[in-house]
């Protein structure tokens with residue numbers, strides 16, 4: 556076997572939110588961390604709406620002020636339902652624990668760059684335009700990774716521990732053949748940035764708006780530069796009906812939602828339009844001997860609750876503790892990685908219960924409920940702010956929300972059955988149509 560050309564203690568594949576977070580945390584603890592990113596920051600990425608539970612993570616990473624500079628404050632979420640003929644505003648202040656009641660909307664080119672440079676400032680070695688192309692695990696000696704840089708030069712690097720934070724590329728999951736389509740859900744999206752969109756007014760200007768429509772839902776995310784990110788998340792079968800270019804298809808899709816058309820009537824599309832194929836998948840496991848998977852490299856379901864970046868960064872915090880423990884006490888690795896797996900599976904599990912039911916009339920009615928504040932509603936808002944790991948005091952009321960959901964579903968058996976059948980038809984597999992344009 557040829558000798559590696561360089562080495563490190565921890566090699567991080569991918570410099571998105573998950574990779575940059577764990578690289579900063581481990582470097583801060585004195586670990587020799589090398590993070591490789593195939594692109595160069597700043598680069599476009601989707602996922603612009605954050606959750607209040609991101610805020611304490613920013614503070615711990617020491618990037619709170621920079622996030623404030625690049626973000627616009629998000630205080631809640633507006634749901635607009637044409638079938639209910641109305642809109643409701645969810646205020647994050649109404650969560651069970653409202654210590655963190657605001658978040659930011661960010662441009663991901665800026666956001667990811669702040670996190671990436673922070674990792675370097677904390678002492679991680681970072682290399683851009685360097686793609687990890689191969690990996691070989693060595694008995695009791697970590698792994699040997701092959702990389703290719705932008706000049707086409709190949710290199711071999713030996714690492715004691717590998718962190719896969721490669722996002723949707725799912726490097727290790729594909730390597731081990733353990734990536735699976737989510738059989739309970741599938742989703743595709745088409746999106747772009749608009750100038751001149753009519754935003755909400757006053758202190759809720761930065762709130763996200765969600766518009767339901769026949770084939771899925773739209774996001775409306777105001778950004779600090781004055782532009783607004785608009786995207787349609789739809790069933791993949793709908794995306795397959797596209798006959799025009801993606802730009803025209805996005806405009807035609809927006810035309811199906813009069814409430815959104817109204818908000819965009821003076822707006823101009825100012826970016827290129829991107830479409831993604833089905834992005835709901837999961838990996839069989841989150842770790843193994845001398846490696847872990849973080850964020851989207853492990854699983855992604857659906858963006859409706861803006862949970863992706865928070866789950867990715869939170870997984871990096873849990874991952875940093877796990878890697879540290881594995882390196883310090885290799886004999887404890889199995890126990891430590893089991894604990895880590897609980898964190899990795901818990902977040903997606905909490906959100907997926909809602910995501911799988913989001914198209915049912917009962918769930919829509921509950922989300923659009925405008926009655927008096929109740930403990931049940933507070934429990935729901937606690938999930939919406941991302942407070943899913945502590946569930947301080949609200950677990951019972953969340954259970955009551957689910958009881959109400961089933962009770963509402965049973966009280967309208969015909970509507971529920973039709974929704975269930977429609978969903979079954981909609982999540983049928985279609986040929987993979989990955990990132991286009």
Ligand SMILES: Cc1cc2nc3c(=O)[nH]c(=O)nc-3n(C[C@H](O)[C@H](O)[C@H](O)COP(=O)(O)OP(=O)(O)OC[C@H]3O[C@@H](n4cnc5c(N)ncnc54)[C@H](O)[C@@H]3O)c2cc1C
Nearest residue numbers: 569571572573593602604687721722724850851858863864
């Ligand atoms: C349509 C859509 C809308 C979304 N909206 C939201 C939202 O509003 N809010 C939200 O929180 N989340 C949203 N998400 C999810 C969010 O984008 C992701 O969950 C989040 O970016 C995951 O972070 P990550 O660090 O795990 O992966 P990524 O952000 O994807 O970062 C992975 C990095 O790894 C690099 N990389 C990949 N392979 C290699 C390799 N072989 N070698 C070196 N580098 C590599 C990539 O270039 C990339 O920079 C959305 C997702 C989709 C699909």
